[in-house]
Amino acid sequence: MQIGLFDSGIGGLTVLAEALRRLPDKDFLYMADTLHVPYGTKSKEDVRAFVFEIVDKMMNEGIDALVVACNTATSIAIAELRERYSLPIVGMEPAxxxxxxxxxxxxxxxxxxxxxxxxxxxxxxxxxxxxxxxxxxxxxxxxxxxxxxxxxxxxxxxxxxxxxxxxxxxxxxxxxxxxxxxxxxxxxxxxxxxxxxxxxxxxxGNAGTVRRLAALLNRYGIPESGGGGSVRFMCSGNDPAYIDKMQTALAMLRGTETISESRST
The missing domain is CATH 3.40.50.1860 (Rossmann fold)
Known part of the structure; x- marks a missing residue:
């Protein structure tokens, strides 16, 4: 069982950190669209194309559920994503x-x-x-x-x-x-x-999003346990330095690294 989350960059890690607290026994794949970050200043048509390209890549990695950990991407593509894919899909909206x-x-x-x-x-x-x-x-x-x-x-x-x-x-x-x-x-x-x-x-909206994810997994008959709490990082730019950045940022969010330490990395 692998839950996928994606964002244009490291922003969705704030959702992942909440998911790791709420669903500590799940395994996660986090994908950052580093080739196109940020989404919020681009056109609707471009972002829609970026989203489907990223989700197709994540599907090839064998995800069983998807969190669109980006408010902009949710606003543009969530309805079409749910039409195209049969797995549980959770989006974001401002609280x-x-x-x-x-x-x-x-x-x-x-x-x-x-x-x-x-x-x-x-x-x-x-x-x-x-x-x-x-x-x-x-x-x-x-x-x-x-x-x-x-x-x-x-x-x-x-x-x-x-x-x-x-x-x-x-x-x-x-x-x-x-x-x-x-x-x-x-x-x-x-x-x-x-x-x-x-x-x-x-x-x-992070806590509410993870609550919806947990409820949707339950509705699909997917138990909350059944994983090791692992996180795998990918990015569209295949940049090892960005993978390191994501690991640093997640550690900061989880309280295992300070903000000042993350800036010096």
Whole structure:
């Protein structure tokens, strides 16, 4: 039993880290589309082609379930993926619904961080329209943040300056929750927690995605046990240095390596 996860780069490792916590007895294959990272600044048509190319490669590796660990790729291709392949498939979407529900009682607004492509797609507008009856959701594209993450740039001074610049036109007292709508963004949770006012909560869709994966495996009759908790890394660019980067980033997320150590690798 092998569960496949893919993203354009290291962002989906935030989902993998959660999956390893929730499903420690499963074996995982993680694929990064390093030839085309980032997805969030490219055209819808290009990303769709990239996604099917990657999933075909993963199918050839014998995966039994698939997690599209990328909000942008999910928005563009999840329906077609489910039509083409018969295995369990789980996608991502920004955690707007729980954020809105959590904020209704407070009167605070919700701010969604995401890639420009995710925010431009009908799927995102449909999601927000379906849950945001009070008009409390605002959206902020952060196209540079994926590139920072891919470079393992976690210097607090650099990132604080970046976030403060992006948030300069927002009154943060008005907001109760920030949604991290790209799987790269949770790498910056700790930096954001120190930077943002203490009343603002930070949420992402990773835990919910893994819960859906576990439920879907159960529905397909696939037991939660039955593996060794191994992780195999692949990337479309066949770059050994990038494999090392993914191992470093996952170790950081799992608490076995510090952010400063990962930057010096």
């Amino acid at each position: 707007v619904k729980p954020a809105v529900e959590m904020n209704l009682a407070t009167g605070k607004r919700v701010l969604v961080f995401a890639t420009p492509l995710t925010l431009s797609l009908p799927k995102y507008y449909a999601l927000v329209s379906s849950v945001d009856k009070m008009g409390i959701v605002d959206s902020l594209p952060l196209p540079e943040l994926v590139q920072y993450c891919e470079a393992l740039q976690f210097d607090k001074q650099v990132m604080n300056e970046y976030f403060l610049t992006k948030l300069s036109s927002y009154n943060l007292d008005d907001y109760g929750i920030i949604v991290l709508g790209c799987t790269h963004y949770p790498f910056y949770k700790d930096i954001l927690r120190e930077l943002l006012p203490p009343h603002i909560e930070i949420v992402d």
